[in-house]
Amino acid sequence: MHSKDQNCHEDYQKTADWLLSHTQHRPKVAIICGSGLGLLADALKCQDFFKYSDIPSFPQSTGHFSTDSYSCGDLMIIRDHINFPGLAGLNPLNGPNDDKFGPRFPPMSGVYDKGLRKMAFDICKTMGISQYVQEGVYCMVGGPNFESIAEARLLHRLDVDAVGMSTAPEVLVASHCGMKVFGLSLITNKVVKSYEDNETVNHEAVLEVSKMRSETLQTLVTELISRMDINNNNTV
């Protein structure tokens, strides 16, 4: 049985049926844009727009900071993640499992597709941006506050490369239902790890860096999609 606030397969089917009846498109790729990266959507030709509030059963509610080896404006291709809320029991796969979507206990190793990661690196090389692209581990924290200095120091000791407040739940759900996943993190700010440091993080600075890199991201994502073998794989 499902709890009242949890959507079940029929609810999602209702959402999907509504969307399919309101567009001619039959997408093979889903892109979730983070804060300030909505401009990526501008690269789409023949767009259809829907208000969240018009879509039935659609829940309404996604730059990241880095530890030492990155600078603001760098891109991190996500190799793996640490899902702090998930480790503490806050997981989008909580509740009764619907086997129509995927298994009760899905594996999380190898979720960020190796082939897509290599493809992205190749594209970055061609674009001449390899100098600010690395691969690393993304850590999701619950937010919405930015980390305290002690928390930032803890994350640094855990060897994570970038931290944000999104991504992991979307990736969990996508991989649970068998989609191939590619994740990209834009480094928008440095972590404040010293009590002598007067700098603070703020969301406006995060949006500013996102804006600075939006064109590069648009080119990278567009090229990646054009190279994907989308007839054989579902990808997010």
Ligand SMILES: O=P(O)(O)O[C@H]1O[C@H](CO)[C@@H](O)[C@H]1O
């Ligand atoms: O993860 P996205 O949505 O890109 O945004 C990042 O920016 C917000 C904080 O400035 C947080 O939501 C953080 O995760």
